[in-house]
Amino acid sequence: MTFLTTIILATVLRAYFDSHNVTVGDPMQLTVDVVDDPTFELEQQDGWKIYPGTHYRVRPLKAGLRYFKVGQFKLPVHVREGEGVDINLDVEDHAKFPDWPKLDDFDLNRAFYSGNYTNAWTLLSTRAWMEGQTPELEQAMVAVRSRMLGNPYAELPAWRLLGRPLLKYPMKKQAAVVGVSLLVLVVGLFLIGKGVNRFAAVALITLSVNKPELTVGDPFEFIIDYSAVSNLQVQAVTPSNLTGLSYTGKAMMRPNQIVIPARFDAPIQDDHFTVRIDGMVTERQEVNQIGFHFVSTSSHSISQDSAPMKLVVKPLATDNQPEDFSGIIADNLRLMEIPDLLNCETNDVITIQYRLIGAMYIPDSFVPQGAMYRWNKDEYRGYFVADGAKKTPESSICYYSPKTKSYKRTTSPGSAIKYKEL
Numbered sequence: 001m002t003f004l005t006t007i008i009l010a011t012v013l014r015a016y017f018d019s020h021n022v023t024v025g026d027p028m029q030l031t032v033d034v035v036d037d038p039t040f041e042l043e044q045q046d047g048w049k050i051y052p053g054t055h056y057r058v059r060p061l062k063a064g065l066r067y068f069k070v071g072q073f074k075l076p077v078h079v080r081e082g083e084g085v086d087i088n089l090d091v092e093d094h095a096k097f098p099d100w101p102k103l104d105d106f107d108l109n110r111a112f113y114s115g116n117y118t119n120a121w122t123l124l125s126t127r128a129w130m131e132g133q134t135p136e137l138e139q140a141m142v143a144v145r146s147r148m149l150g151n152p153y154a155e156l157p158a159w160r161l162l163g164r165p166l167l168k169y170p171m172k173k174q175a176a177v178v179g180v181s182l183l184v185l186v187v188g189l190f191l192i193g194k195g196v197n198r199f200a201a202v203a204l205i206t207l208s209v210n211k212p213e214l215t216v217g218d219p220f221e222f223i224i225d226y227s228a229v230s231n232l233q234v235q236a237v238t239p240s241n242l243t244g245l246s247y248t249g250k251a252m253m254r255p256n257q258i259v260i261p262a263r264f265d266a267p268i269q270d271d272h273f274t275v276r277i278d279g280m281v282t283e284r285q286e287v288n289q290i291g292f293h294f295v296s297t298s299s300h301s302i303s304q305d306s307a308p309m310k311l312v313v314k315p316l317a318t319d320n321q322p323e324d325f326s327g328i329i330a331d332n333l334r335l336m337e338i339p340d341l342l343n344c345e346t347n348d349v350i351t352i353q354y355r356l357i358g359a360m361y362i363p364d365s366f367v368p369q370g371a372m373y374r375w376n377k378d379e380y381r382g383y384f385v386a387d388g389a390k391k392t393p394e395s396s397i398c399y400y401s402p403k404t405k406s407y408k409r410t411t412s413p414g415s416a417i418k419y420k421e422l
Contacts, residue, residue, distance in 0.1 A: 217405070
């Protein structure tokens with residue numbers, strides 16, 4: 001399965017085909033997720049049959065190396081000739097539309113069977129709000145929505161699917177459920193606030209670093225002072241910003257202080273950087289009365305943020321920096337190339353996964369040579385058309401090593417392609 005990620009204007013678009021090597025008329029599944037633009041629809045393209053909906057069914061109508069446009073990218077597809085393929089499937093598709101349930105509602109039935117799907121949807125929505133979104137009404141909604149979109153595989157809107165536990169109740173009961181939930185939330189936040197305030201006045205934690213200026217890859221020490229908190233046993237320390245942060249040694253415990261060797265492998269500009277300390281506070285109480293002496297101890301947990309500090313980590317100096325520097329920070333970076341197909345025909349589309357190993361920091365905008373988009377945290381995807389080339393393209397990355405304080409390069413030489421004899 002291949003995957004495409006891009007940003008078009010204010011819309012975040014994800015799309016992927018289930019295959020890139022097919023025969024004329026083969027059904028292909030194209031999944032498209034659009035954020036902040038519910039009206040997004042693909043335009044019809046020459047040589048393709050597109051069925052409307054968020055999850056598109058697509059059929060190629062012409063053989064050869066075809067490209068399917070999704071935003072500013074083009075997905076390559078190798079379409080082979082097919083014999084006796086019937087690509088006009090309107091009748092078949094109509095038979096696949098969801099059935100209309102038997103509803104005891106004259107207006108709804110009349111709107112549906114007369115083809116007035118907009119009116120039918122309005123009536124269904126009103127009834128679902130007043131009576132609750134029952135399975136029967138959901139079936140009717142799917143039947144109407146599929147015909148409105150012209151897509152036999154259309155589903156309910158995502159919010160109706162996710163909101164089923166609440167929408168199954170009539171509107172009045174929904175309001176009561178929401179009201180009770182909000183009341184419980186407010187009371188819970190009030191009780192939590194009281195618990196936090198109990199120790200807020202006691203806990204005073206300060207944070208500093210041992211250098212006046214920090215640069216990417218430059219080792220330093222965090223100094224956490226909790227002298228204002230008596231009898232504190234620290235269990236965990238959590239920084240508020242982990243971007244490019246790595247620890248270069250073990251934390252050192254001093255009286256009322258923790259010193260943590262660290263390094264930032266990414267530029268940082270944070271005006272409210274804090275650390276949170278989780279631990280246990282032990283209290284001792286002694287009672288002295290005539291003829292009676294009693295000592296008791298008790299412990300309670302504490303979770304407290306330090307006072308915020310301004311943290312600035314400067315980027316690497318550009319002096320003597322290679323022009324193709326990727327912005328990646330790593331001591332020993334490796335680039336793996338994993339093609340899904342190497343024994344192929346001419347014009348077959350090879351999907352290549354590029355995997356980075358050992359990176360401490362990767363800029364969000366980075367895409368390695370030969371790839372098109374980011375697939376996962378350290379993985380990227382690209383396409384290569386087997387046009388007679390003996391191997392897939394070489395890919396090279398220039399990165400910076402804090403350990404050696406120098407720029408290095410890692411390379412993937414490409415993978416050999418073997419063509420089938422036809």
